[in-house]
Amino acid sequence: MSDSPIIQTQFLSKRYGAFQALDSLSIDVPAGSVMGILGPNGAGKSTAIRILLGFLRPSSGSAQVAGYDCWKSSVEVRRRVSYLPGELRLYENMTGQQLLDFLGNVRGLRNPVREQHLARQFDIQLNRPLTQLSSGMKRKIALLLVLSPDVPIIILDEPTNTLDPTMRDALLDQLQEAKKRGQTIVFSSHVLSEVETLCDEVAILKSGRLMHRQQMEVLRSRRRIEVQFAVPPKRELPGLTWESVTPQGLYIGEYLGEIGQLFAYLALESTTDLQIRPVGLRRIYHQFHPASVLDA
Numbered sequence: 573m574s575d576s577p578i579i580q581t582q583f584l585s586k587r588y589g590a591f592q593a594l595d596s597l598s599i600d601v602p603a604g605s606v607m608g609i610l611g612p613n614g615a616g617k618s619t620a621i622r623i624l625l626g627f628l629r630p631s632s633g634s635a636q637v638a639g640y641d642c643w644k645s646s647v648e649v650r651r652r653v654s655y656l657p658g659e660l661r662l663y664e665n666m667t668g669q670q671l672l673d674f675l676g677n678v679r680g681l682r683n684p685v686r687e688q689h690l691a692r693q694f695d696i697q698l699n700r701p702l703t704q705l706s707s708g709m710k711r712k713i714a715l716l717l718v719l720s721p722d723v724p725i726i727i728l729d730e731p732t733n734t735l736d737p738t739m740r741d742a743l744l745d746q747l748q749e750a751k752k753r754g755q756t757i758v759f760s761s762h763v764l765s766e767v768e769t770l771c772d773e774v775a776i777l778k779s780g781r782l783m784h785r786q787q788m789e790v791l792r793s794r795r796r797i798e799v800q801f802a803v804p805p806k807r808e809l810p811g812l813t814w815e816s817v818t819p820q821g822l823y824i825g826e827y828l829g830e831i832g833q834l835f836a837y838l839a840l841e842s843t844t845d846l847q848i849r850p851v852g853l854r855r856i857y858h859q860f861h862p863a864s865v866l867d868a
């Protein structure tokens with residue numbers, strides 16, 4: 573992963589008539605990293621993504637991909653990006669293989685070995701006409717089309733929609749592989765768990781505005797802890813903050829620091845029980861979207 577951004581937006585705004593769908597969004601995505609865009613329905617995720625692809629013109633502000641302005645040089649941008657739209661429109665009269673051949677020849681960035689590998693991993697029957705396939709099967713073919721070419725950037729709009737749990741896991745594995753190959757990935761989602769496992773950074777949107785950016789590495793080093801002490805602790809530990817104590821003497825708090833130091837501290841106190849887990853994205857997300865219901 574490099575520090576130089578391969579995707580950037582500056583004060584990006586989009587109005588549909590009088591409605592402000594995106595409001596001064598400024599983000600940057602380092603080359604080789606994975607960025608998750610999170611937010612409830614209508615937060616502006618697809619709008620932002622469609623501006624990045626050059627399908628929508630910003631009302632104000634600007635966006636660049638690989639140094640190219642997304643609106644003025646959209647052909648250059650799309651040459652470098654593999655894109656999965658939220659709503660699929662495939663050529664239904666073709667088989668999966670015919671579609672691969674057709675689009676592959678148009679774009680010219682095919683990787684036949686990866687195509688076959690993905691077809692096996694996703695359990696895709698490439699010889700059946702798309703009209704005979706379920707919506708989930710069509711989505712698998714679309715994912716194969718997006719993940720197989722040798723492009724530096726992959727942008728996916730809610731990629732796990734309509735996928736069964738097995739396929740969802742297979743997709744997350746393949747996105748990890750793409751990251752290992754050095755591809756930059758941006759994807760939108762409602763599902764916290766998949767964002768949590770895959771992303772280096774998360775942008776939380778609300779009503780078109782960027783509410784929060786979260787480096788996942790920082791989040792992973794924060795832990796929720798619950799400790800039962802026989803008697804109240806006598807010492808303090810840097811990085812450990814107690815938030816509440818129950819009448820039964822259960823101390824609840826957060827710890828940011830070396831785990832060995834925490835254990836050494838607890839060993840010196842009258843610890844009788846302990847629960848420890850990462851803070852998790854859910855806690856951060858709900859600061860901005862308290863009413864949203866998302867999975868664990």
Ligand SMILES: Nc1ncnc2c1ncn2[C@@H]1O[C@H](COP(=O)(O)OP(=O)(O)OP(=O)(O)O)[C@@H](O)[C@H]1O
Nearest residue numbers: 588591593611612613614615616617618619620658
């Ligand atoms: N063409 C359009 N004309 C008018 N309003 C639009 C148009 N496209 C999107 N919007 C509005 O802009 C807002 C942002 O929509 P967008 O599709 O970007 O949200 P989203 O975060 O992708 O939502 P979802 O999770 O439901 O896909 C919504 O309120 C939507 O109704």
